[in-house]
Amino acid sequence: MFKNVYNWIDERLDITPLWRDVADHEVPEHVNPAHHFSAFVYCFGGLTFFITVIQILSGMFLTMYYVPDILNAYASVDYLNHKVAFGGIVRGMHHFGASLVIVMMFLHTLRVFFTGSYKAPREMNWVVGMLIFFIMLGLGFTGYLLPWDNKAYFATKVGVQIAESVPYIGPYIAQFLYGGDIVGAQTLTRFFAIHVFFLPGALIAMLAAHFLMIRKQGISGPL
Amino acid sequence: MAHGHKSNEKVVFVGDSRVKKGAGVQVPPDYTSYPGKSEAFIPNFLLKEWMVGCVVLVGFLVWTIAEPAPLGYPADPTNASFIPMPDWYFLFLYQFLKYPYVSQEYIVLGTMGIPAVLFGGLLLAPFLDTGKERRFYRRPIASSLMFLSLIAVVYLTVISWDHYTHQLEITNTIPEHHVREEKAREAAEKGQEPPSTVKKPAAAVAIVDAKDPAMDIIKQAQCIGCHAADLKGQGSFPALTGVGDKYSKEELVDIVTNGKSGGMPEFGTKLSADEIDQLATWLAKQKAPAK
Known part of the structure; x- marks a missing residue:
């Protein structure tokens, strides 16, 4: 049944090479922890992606309750955290997942660095990886404001003030992030939009490029 | 799955999928250049990955249940005594900017100069470290720079947290999300609803006689x-x-x-x-x- 449906689609669209390019490859011995336990360091990239998927899914559920305006943001997070069934777990996953993503990404970066895997011909993949790192930090920074409690408010204020001290463009960055002159209603909606639409969009594009390059070039060889 | 030879399939692949059967010269796919016990990604390796993933996920869920995500009190811009604190992974930068020569009149050096050099160096590492050698102990400059940065980041983070806890101590402050959690726990022990932290909008009272001098x-x-x-x-x-x-x-x-x-x-x-x-x-x- 499924086979026939698949073949029917495949005859028309030739989809087999699409997924085979991604899925059909061999995992060499030197990155397989089943053969060399020390190869677990090669798992950090996959774990980063796994946590990222958790972040995207839990974030999607959070937006079902979250209200990005200064009067209701805190109340909606409070409601979500304490009243909604499993809301505390979903928010907990998103909150702690943010830290976990940073940790995993950090370990992955160190693995790539210390095994020299960023060397030719994989320079571009390293650069894209670093861009992903910066996007993740941006997601962390913008997400911190959204619960709209004191910690969020003052950390954001300090953060934007630091950005403001950059010569020439600093005031423009601050103006762009604040959406005005202070951390206020505009700042919250901006951070929400950046956190939920702009950065995840950029992140997904970068991840696609990252994975495409891995498939194209293969994993780096043993040392 | 990946290596079956079903005759009813339109395109037949051998080994690596990118090499079609009879497509002329067969270029050895990249993985065969690493001889050894390689394993098919689907389904063998992926299945193991998913099993590890399940264990990680369960551990993660247990963590989120044991430790609820913190939430303080609603943002109050007039609160002058609140000690601002960024998320832990920004602490090293936050602490770095407290030192002389990277703050006050040298702030440009702190926010732009040194971070630009460090993050720029990291971003462009493949173009700075162009040698063929991959083992870290044969790349003393790159490796020692990375080790130094790692030590610095860890040190700055720890010091920053130290400062914060010290500040809490001298100002006799308990972080809001702890206070809130404690109050909710006490209320729960008495069988009450946790105290509401959400401000109810005050009933609007109009200004009387607004034209008065x-x-x-x-x-x-x-x-x-x-x-x-x-x-x-x-x-x-x-x-x-x-x-x-x-x-x-x-x-x-x-x-x-x-x-x-x-x-x-x-x-x-x-x-x-x-x-x-x-x-x-x-x-x-x-x-x-x-x-």
């Missing part, structure tokens, strides 16, 4: 600086609308002249007795409409 005094004396332009108050500063329900004219004269503990400054020296009298008369009129 006392309104000019309100503006001149900068009452609106704290009590807001619409006199509805902001943050911990109370609303002036409806203040006549709380205080008599005599009490209002006293409060305006001598100030009040909790932030209200004294205006006895800035306003004449006449003006204060006029103001208090008008404020005493600020009552909610009778129902």
Whole structure:
């Protein structure tokens, strides 16, 4: 049944090479922890992606309750955290997942660095990886404001003030992030939009490029 | 799955999928260049990955259940005593900017100069470290720079957290999300609802007699600086609308002249007795409409 449906689609669209390019490859011995336990360091990239998927899914559920305006943001997070069934777990996953993503990404970066895997011909993949790192930090920074409690408010204020001290463009960055002159209603909606639409969009594009390059070039060889 | 030879499939692949059968010269796929016990990604390796993933996921869920995500009290821009603290992975940068030569008049060096060099170096590492050698102990410059940065980041993070806990100690502050959690726990032990932290919007009371000349005094004396332009108050500063329900004219004269503990400054020296009298008369009129 499924086979026939698949073949029917495949005859028309030739989809087999699409997924085979991604899925059909061999995992060499030197990155397989089943053969060399020390190869677990090669798992950090996959774990980063796994946590990222958790972040995207839990974030999607959070937006079902979250209200990005200064009067209701805190109340909606409070409601979500304490009243909604499993809301505390979903928010907990998103909150702690943010830290976990940073940790995993950090370990992955160190693995790539210390095994020299960023060397030719994989320079571009390293650069894209670093861009992903910066996007993740941006997601962390913008997400911190959204619960709209004191910690969020003052950390954001300090953060934007630091950005403001950059010569020439600093005031423009601050103006762009604040959406005005202070951390206020505009700042919250901006951070929400950046956190939920702009950065995840950029992140997904970068991840696609990252994975495409891995498939194209293969994993780096043993040392 | 990946290596089956079903004759009803349109394209038949051998080994690596990118090499079609009979597609001329067969270029060895990249993985065969690493001889050894390689394993098919689908399904063998992926299945193991998923099993590890399940264990990680369960551990993660247990963590989120054991440790609820923190939430403090609603943002209050007038709260001057709050100790700001970024998320832990920004702490090293936060701490770095506290040192001389990267702060105050050298702030450009702190926010742009050194981070640009470090992050730029990291971003462009493949173009700076162009040698063929991959083992880290044969790349002393790159490796030692990375080790140094790692030590610095860990050190700065720890010091920053140290400063923070010390600051909490000397100001005798307990972080808000802990206070809140503690209160909720106490309430739960007594079988009550946790105390609500969400402010209910105050019933709107209109300004009575807004055209009165006392309104000019309100503006001149900068009452609106704290009590807001619409006199509805902001943050911990109370609303002036409806203040006549709380205080008599005599009490209002006293409060305006001598100030009040909790932030209200004294205006006895800035306003004449006449003006204060006029103001208090008008404020005493600020009552909610009778129902």
